[in-house]
Amino acid sequence: MxxxxxxxxxxxxxxxxxxxxxxxxxxxxxxxxxxxxxxxxxxxxxxxxxxxxxxxxxxxxxxxxxxxxxxxxxxxxxxxxxxxxxxxxxxxxxxxxxxxxxxxxxxxxxxxxxxxxxxxxxxxxxxxxxxxxxxxxxxxxxxxxxxxxxxxxxxxxxxxxxxxxxxxxxxPTCRAEYRKALRTYFEGYKNQLCETCNSRLERNPMRILDCKSPVCGEIAKGAPKNTDYLxxxxxxxxxxxxxxxxxxxxxxxxxxxxxxxxxxxxxxxxxxxxxxxxxxxxxxxxxxxxxxxxxxxxxxxxxxxxxxxxxxxxxxxMGADFGNDAKCEVYIASLGEAAQMKAFQLTEKMHSCGIAADCDLCARGLKAQMKYADKIGAQYSIVLGDDEIANGEAVLKNMKTGEKKKISLNDDFVDTYITAVTEQEDAMPITF
The missing domain is CATH 3.30.930.10 (Bira Bifunctional Protein; Domain 2)
Known part of the structure; x- marks a missing residue:
């Protein structure tokens, strides 16, 4: 269409x-x-x-x-x-x-x-x-x-x-004298000035200095300097x-x-x-x-x-560095209806704690979900299925390094997530 x-x-x-x-x-x-x-x-x-x-x-x-x-x-x-x-x-x-x-x-x-x-x-x-x-x-x-x-x-x-x-x-006082000097100067070029500048000659000759016409611009180079009239x-x-x-x-x-x-x-x-x-x-x-x-x-x-x-x-x-524009910190993928519900609940819990999280909203398969997570620049991912829900545990994966860490899906979910992320960040080597 x-x-x-x-x-x-x-x-x-x-x-x-x-x-x-x-x-x-x-x-x-x-x-x-x-x-x-x-x-x-x-x-x-x-x-x-x-x-x-x-x-x-x-x-x-x-x-x-x-x-x-x-x-x-x-x-x-x-x-x-x-x-x-x-x-x-x-x-x-x-x-x-x-x-x-x-x-x-x-x-x-x-x-x-x-x-x-x-x-x-x-x-x-x-x-x-x-x-x-x-x-x-x-x-x-x-x-x-x-x-x-x-x-x-x-x-x-x-x-x-x-x-x-x-x-x-x-x-206004000293500019009045400067305008007189400009008017006298530009009067000698009336035949060369553009139509707009000619109309400004009497009303406001200072505007001629700002004209974008190459001809007027060249003429303006020889005009009196306002600093001489201050x-x-x-x-x-x-x-x-x-x-x-x-x-x-x-x-x-x-x-x-x-x-x-x-x-x-x-x-x-x-x-x-x-x-x-x-x-x-x-x-x-x-x-x-x-x-x-x-x-x-x-x-x-x-x-x-x-x-x-x-x-x-x-x-x-100039190739400025605008930093990382990724909006998603963690993506929670799901397999099955129960897992989809749990992923939605956990995502909203993370939002309430100020963590940028996302989950599947398009009923996609797992492969498509992970491809989407990568596309939006998710730093971490969690995959939920029936086994994870039954055990109350899931695996947190660092999307960049591949490192994995088990976290709880129970009431302490956010706390264990933050601990796991902090431990991974602390373990990263410092480079100079």
């Missing part, structure tokens, strides 16, 4: 064998966030469209070309979230999280939606791990989130492949961030062309480009004006987003 439909273009199913890898990566990220004092937040998959128009910026590719926007049955404009920060800001304000004192530290694992041409590591449904910090303007906060991201990459075995690129795009406060902030990163031995490079793809960024921006793959595995920066733009009081803030799709792709390509 043919499927009535396939997964929409630009989406993927994360199936067993892959989902375990995702869980491992997410667990590392969650642990690192909580070590740094961040708490989890979960926001709706869709928001009112004006939230993204106000926060992300109407001159960005995200708003101009990529948002999934529709009218609901009440005539309201709704958008599937294209990024995680705006929703986190809205939730922080709406739920009064600031009442618990600053800084407010949040993290999330979320899916985002952007209509663009699917390619390696860039899908229409993308997955992000993000952190947001509200209520501190200190350069130490910038350094902390960068250090946290690098610690994640280090724990995932990616640190040698990752660079840290940083820049400062200033505050006010004294922004310059001092950026220099302190650099000093702090050096003090904890995090190497970085300054990229004057780095502006990030969303309009809410101010001052420090950063990315984590992969040397091997040529694209960034994440990035972020400050957005000191966004909370006020969404409707709150002026509140400095910053954060980052890491692309889970790209990180998993990079780890797979």
């Amino acid at each position: 043919e499927l009535i439909t396939k997964a929409p273009k630009g989406t993927v199913d994360i199936i067993p064998g892959e989902s375990e890898k995702w869980s491992l990566v997410e667990a590392v990220m969650t642990d690192e966030a909580e070590l740094n004092g961040f708490s989890e937040i979960r926001t709706p998959v869709f928001e009112h469209t004006e939230l993204f128009l106000r926060s992300v910026g109407d001159t960005t590719d995200v708003v101009e070309k990529q948002m999934y926007t529709f009218e609901d049955k009440g005539g309201r404009s709704i958008t599937l979230r294209p990024e995680g920060t705006a929703g986190a800001v809205r939730a922080m304000l709406e739920n009064g999280l600031y009442n618990g004192g600053y800084p407010v530290k949040l993290y999330y694992k979320t899916s985002c939606y952007r209509y663009e041409k699917p390619q390696a590591g860039r899908l229409r449904e993308l997955h992000q791990f993000g952190v947001e910090m509200f209520g501190t303007a200190e350069p130490a906060a910038d350094a902390q989130v960068i250090a946290m991201a690098m610690s994640i990459f280090n724990r995932l075995g990616l640190a040698d492949d990752i660079e840290v690129s940083i820049n400062s795009i200033g505050c 006010c004294d406060d922004c310059r001092a902030h950026f220099e302190k961030v650099q000093t702090l990163l050096k003090s904890i031995n995090i190497p970085f490079s300054i990229d004057p062309g780095l502006v990030r793809g969303l309009d809410y960024y101010t001052r420090t921006v950063f990315e984590f480009p992969s040397k091997r793959f040529g694209f960034a595995l994440g990035g972020g920066g400050r957005y000191d004006g966004l909370v006020e733009e969404v409707g709150g009081k002026p509140t400095p803030a910053l954060g980052f987003g890491l692309g889970l799709d790209r990180i998993l792709m990079a780890m797979n390509e």
Whole structure:
């Protein structure tokens, strides 16, 4: 029978064998966030469209070309979230999280939606791990989130492949002067700029620096550097961030062309480009004006987003060791109806004791059961028949070494199983 439909273009199913890898990566990220004092937040998959128009910026590719926007049955404009920060800001304000004192530290694992041409590591449904910090303007906060991201990459075995690129795009005051300089520079190339960049020339010439067109990119290389236009406060902030990163031995490079793809960024921006793959595995920066733009009081803030799709792709390509993904510790095979009942009861008893166990649920023969046990990576097996039930004993077999040990099937079943497994593990030779 043919499927009535396939997964929409630009989406993927994360199936067993892959989902375990995702869980491992997410667990590392969650642990690192909580070590740094961040708490989890979960926001709706869709928001009112004006939230993204106000926060992300109407001159960005995200708003101009990529948002999934529709009218609901009440005539309201709704958008599937294209990024995680705006929703986190809205939730922080709406739920009064600031009442618990600053800084407010949040993290999330979320899916985002952007209509663009699917390619390696860039899908229409993308997955992000993000952190947001509200209520501190200190350069130490910038350094902390960068250090946290690098610690994640280090724990995932990616640190040698990752660079840290940083820049400062200033505050609204000094950025106004920089935009004038950019506008003057790009006016001389109007005939060569793409249509989109020409439309941005008056509204937001900084977006031209982020254009993916090779022609616009080449022109942008000669553009004025924003670091030459920083006010004294922004310059001092950026220099302190650099000093702090050096003090904890995090190497970085300054990229004057780095502006990030969303309009809410101010001052420090950063990315984590992969040397091997040529694209960034994440990035972020400050957005000191966004909370006020969404409707709150002026509140400095910053954060980052890491692309889970790209990180998993990079780890797979580099042959990362994800460990043993076997879910079954012991498989209890059975011969006959009475044995099948006993196997089911013992399996459930093991579950209640926190032991990953399984038994036959498909009425298969013994040979097929053992083949299945091997397929699911069971470490141990037990075979039950009429004799085992009558004697109250069975044989526990180590599926890797073939070693066997008798265990009880009575009330002390779990205890004798644990003892047998412990003895086998203690007897294994230690190798260096």
